[in-house]
Amino acid sequence: MTDVAPSAPVHEHSRTGLSADALRRGIVDHLRYSIGRPAAALRPEHYYRALALAVRDRMQDNRVVSTQTSLDLGRKVTCYLSAEFLMGPQLGANLLNLQIESAARAALAELGQDLDEVLACEEEPGLGNGGLGRLAACYLDSLATLERPAIGYGIRYEFGIFDQEIHDGWQVEKTDNWLDAGNPWEIAKPDVSYLVYWGGYAEHYVDDAGHDRVRWVPGRVLKGVAYDTPIQGYGVKTCNVLTLWSARAVKSFALDAFNTGDYYRAVEDEVNSETVTKVLYPNDEPEAGKRLRLLQQYFFVSCSLQHVLHILDDLADVSVHELPDRFALQLNDTHPSIGVAELMRLLVDERGLGWDEAWAITVASFGYTNHTLLPEALETWPLPMFGESLPRHLEIIYEINRRFLDEVRAAFPGDEDRVRRMSLIGEDNGKSVRMAHLATVGSHAINGVAALHSELLKASVLKDFYELWPERFSNKTNGVTPRRFLALSNPGLRDLLDETVGQGWLTDLTKLRGLEAYADDATFRARWRAVKRANKARLADYVHATTGVELNPDWLFDIQVKRIHEYKRQHLNVLHIITLYHRLKQNPGLAISPRAFIFGGKAAPGYFLAKRIIKLINAVADTVNTDPAVNQYIKVAFVPNFNVQNAQLIYPAADLSEQISTAGKEASGTGNMKFMLNGALTIGTLDGANVEMRDEVGAENFFLFGLTEADVTRVKAQGYRPADYITTNDELAAVLGLIELGQFSGGDTEVLRPIVDSLRNSDPFLVLADYAEYVACQDRVSAVWRDTDAWTRMSILNSARSGKFSSDRAITEYCDDIWGVGRVSVRD
Numbered sequence: 145m146t147d148v149a150p151s152a153p154v155h156e157h158s159r160t161g162l163s164a165d166a167l168r169r170g171i172v173d174h175l176r177y178s179i180g181r182p183a184a185a186l187r188p189e190h191y192y193r194a195l196a197l198a199v200r201d202r203m204q205d206n207r208v209v210s211t212q213t214s215l216d217l218g219r220k221v222t223c224y225l226s227a228e229f230l231m232g233p234q235l236g237a238n239l240l241n242l243q244i245e246s247a248a249r250a251a252l253a254e255l256g257q258d259l260d261e262v263l264a265c266e267e268e269p270g271l272g273n274g275g276l277g278r279l280a281a282c283y284l285d286s287l288a289t290l291e292r293p294a295i296g297y298g299i300r301y302e303f304g305i306f307d308q309e310i311h312d313g314w315q316v317e318k319t320d321n322w323l324d325a326g327n328p329w330e331i332a333k334p335d336v337s338y339l340v341y342w343g344g345y346a347e348h349y350v351d352d353a354g355h356d357r358v359r360w361v362p363g364r365v366l367k368g369v370a371y372d373t374p375i376q377g378y379g380v381k382t383c384n385v386l387t388l389w390s391a392r393a394v395k396s397f398a399l400d401a402f403n404t405g406d407y408y409r410a411v412e413d414e415v416n417s418e419t420v421t422k423v424l425y426p427n428d429e430p431e432a433g434k435r436l437r438l439l440q441q442y443f444f445v446s447c448s449l450q451h452v453l454h455i456l457d458d459l460a461d462v463s464v465h466e467l468p469d470r471f472a473l474q475l476n477d478t479h480p481s482i483g484v485a486e487l488m489r490l491l492v493d494e495r496g497l498g499w500d501e502a503w504a505i506t507v508a509s510f511g512y513t514n515h516t517l518l519p520e521a522l523e524t525w526p527l528p529m530f531g532e533s534l535p536r537h538l539e540i541i542y543e544i545n546r547r548f549l550d551e552v553r554a555a556f557p558g559d560e561d562r563v564r565r566m567s568l569i570g571e572d573n574g575k576s577v578r579m580a581h582l583a584t585v586g587s588h589a590i591n592g593v594a595a596l597h598s599e600l601l602k603a604s605v606l607k608d609f610y611e612l613w614p615e616r617f618s619n620k621t622n623g624v625t626p627r628r629f630l631a632l633s634n635p636g637l638r639d640l641l642d643e644t645v646g647q648g649w650l651t652d653l654t655k656l657r658g659l660e661a662y663a664d665d666a667t668f669r670a671r672w673r674a675v676k677r678a679n680k681a682r683l684a685d686y687v688h689a690t691t692g693v694e695l696n697p698d699w700l701f702d703i704q705v706k707r708i709h710e711y712k713r714q715h716l717n718v719l720h721i722i723t724l725y726h727r728l729k730q731n732p733g734l735a736i737s738p739r740a741f742i743f744g745g746k747a748a749p750g751y752f753l754a755k756r757i758i759k760l761i762n763a764v765a766d767t768v769n770t771d772p773a774v775n776q777y778i779k780v781a782f783v784p785n786f787n788v789q790n791a792q793l794i795y796p797a798a799d800l801s802e803q804i805s806t807a808g809k810e811a812s813g814t815g816n817m818k819f820m821l822n823g824a825l826t827i828g829t830l831d832g833a834n835v836e837m838r839d840e841v842g843a844e845n846f847f848l849f850g851l852t853e854a855d856v857t858r859v860k861a862q863g864y865r866p867a868d869y870i871t872t873n874d875e876l877a878a879v880l881g882l883i884e885l886g887q888f889s890g891g892d893t894e895v896l897r898p899i900v901d902s903l904r905n906s907d908p909f910l911v912l913a914d915y916a917e918y919v920a921c922q923d924r925v926s927a928v929w930r931d932t933d934a935w936t937r938m939s940i941l942n943s944a945r946s947g948k949f950s951s952d953r954a955i956t957e958y959c960d961d962i963w964g965v966g967r968v969s970v971r972d
């Protein structure tokens with residue numbers, strides 16, 4: 145202080161200042177002190193790291209004030225427990241939220257660097273499979289932006305979702321080494337660490353005061369270490385945190401005496417312990433018997449709950465009974481649901497609380513979000529394996545169950561069938577622990593993720609629970625963050641929106657309604673089209689670079705990107721493409737409006753049919769793209785390695801969004817919303833949030849087709865026969881025949897046969913039942929596309945009426961109805 149001359153220019157600190165000059169100094173400091181390379185050896189990735197660290201400094205400063213403010217005010221905090229957080233690249237989003245993009249651009253320019261080139265250096269953390277993990281990331285963005293104190297808790301997987309390559313049309317999985325280059329966003333907190341037990345047995349004893357107590361004698365002990373990533377809100381000081389746990393060996397824990405001194409055994413243990421957080425499991429794959437997966441879940445939940453209790457202990461004059469007043473614990477699907485039994489264990493065994501008071505705290509603290517109705521996706525653990533792994537938790541679950549089933553019997557006397565259905569222990573094909581039941585019984589609030597899904601939950605998988613506790617059930621329709629999925633990924637539209645409706649849409653997406661007034665304005669429509677055209681050209685460049693396929697940005701871009709799954713029905717989309725191919729072959733020169741069909745998505749490595757569907761898409765692509773009679777009208781591209789980074793190029797470039805799941809199977813979807821925000825029209829079924837999107841935009845601006853959920857149930861109950869749909873539809877018969885005869889596989893009649901066989905023999909997702917209506921609907925799409933003004937009008941109205949699908953709306957509902965978490969304004 146004293147050595148600054150009075151005449152020296154007052155300038156901002158290099159770690160906190162938001163001006164271009166302060167940022168430049170921050171970058172230069174990090175290049176020197178954190179990167180430590182000679183100037184001549186500096187490459188864009190070093191500038192990326194230095195800028196990321198400089199940005200982190202600024203967030204860290206906000207983070208300190210945020211934590212202090214909520215602690216000082218004693219405000220309630222949301223803890224969002226999720227096995228997945230699909231965060232996507234961080235630098236661009238953080239610059240946006242701190243509102244320092246142009247400052248960063250200018251700072252780098254002074255150093256001879258280009259911001260876009262530097263942004264491209266980031267390797268995204270792929271710590272999620274798809275929608276569920278991305279939802280958690282959108283919710284963190286909204287929580288911070290809405291100034292709600294929150295902690296995201298999850299797993300720091302060393303290898304996230306695999307990188308997908310396409311070789312000869314097949315998916316090939318490559319390990320994701322996202323940490324190889326280091327992760328500038330996280331701060332390791334080796335002192336924030338907890339022990340996690342596993343295996344062994346539960347020992348019952350009487351303590352000195354004569355009370356019955358239980359002590360867990362573990363077979364194995366490991367340690368979780370916290371890594372914190374700051375989560376900056378948009379345009380506010382609030383900076384929350386994502387805490388991810390990484391597994392370590394416990395070096396000094398002597399399990400049994402004869403191991404002492406066995407150095408090599410100890411090192412081996414260390415290696416084993418660290419495998420716990422090595423790899424993210426794919427979803428869409430049966431996980432029966434995957435003990436390591438249960439360990440992962442228990443590991444991160446135990447660390448998180450111990451951390452929460454620790455924070456509570458550190459607060460003066462706050463007892464553990466106040467846990468539900470200070471923290472809302474949200475279970476993102478059943479993956480963290482072991483938390484119900486773990487919190488009971490911590491309260492009863494470790495803190496000596498009575499069962500009833502511990503149970504009251506537990507139920508008042510937890511909320512449970514269900515994400516699926518698919519029976520095969522509802523988690524259960526085989527009882528023997530569960531008991532060997534978590535012996536004390538099994539006892540606790542039995543006790544929860546005993547008391548719970550008494551309550552059921554009291555409410556429904558004599559209904560033993562209901563008791564059996566509701567039990568936490570399943571009896572069919574071997575005993576198992578039903579995690580959805582545990583989550584439901586242990587939570588005061590249970591919600592589905594779209595209106596239809598929440599209704600189906602109450603009518604099907606959780607019907608009995610709804611009848612017992614109707615007041616616990618609600619709907620919270622998913623949402624997506626307009627910061628990342630509009631402002632950041634569609635800068636052309638961002639500028640047009642700012643100019644047309646003002647900047648308020650970034651934090652109040654319903655402001656997009658202001659666009660409606662321009663839907664019939666010819667000048668505005670032309671500008672709207674120009675933005676879309678530029679986004680399509682940008683995507684076409686990317687597709688060309690990654691697949692070699694050349695797409696014409698003037699064609700209709702028809703896009704389906706999401707995990708590859710039979711229920712999402714990418715194969716229905718392909719049947720339409722083959723229909724057009726067949727029509728063109730039958731009738732050369734047929735005037736059809738030219739379309740580019742774009743796919744992207746990963747298949748679970750063990751999901752046989754999903755991998756064949758990728759092969760089918762690529763086989764059709766190869767055939768179509770190289771046939772001069774066809775490729776003037778249709779082209780097909782499969783974008784490899786769909787992730788958040790390329791999603792940001794894809795959603796803004798769509799004219800048509802494919803949301804064609806079998807009705808009743810997609811809980812909500814969020815991809816559907818990202819497309820809508822960016823002005824795509826949707827072709828879709830009445831499934832998930834599509835229903836609400838159509839309500840918002842108006843039936844006349846949505847391409848609806850297909851069976852409803854009620855139809856699907858009825859058709860299945862009547863004994864669905866796919867053959868009936870083939871014999872009555874020549875076009876469908878011809879299309880299936882082309883695949884079977886090897887038309888797309890160089891005469892090979894085997895490679896794609898499993899897909900056709902599955903459709904002919906069982907067709908579990910009613911692809912053939914919806915085919916005719918889908919194709920007819922696509923013909924209507926083509927007709928509307930030819931009327932450019934009509935299409936543009938519909939496109940504008942889709943954006944204009946997408947406001948409901950902001951994650952800010954969703955998070956406000958969670959905070960108000962479930963969590964009781966209020967706004968905490970943070971100031972310096």
Ligand SMILES: *Cc1c(COP(=O)(O)O)cnc(C)c1O
Pocket residue numbers: 273274275276278705706707786787788791812813814815816818
């Ligand atoms: C939004 C998103 C998803 C979810 O897409 P759905 O169409 O809702 O299944 C999956 N992966 C990524 C990378 C996403 O951004």
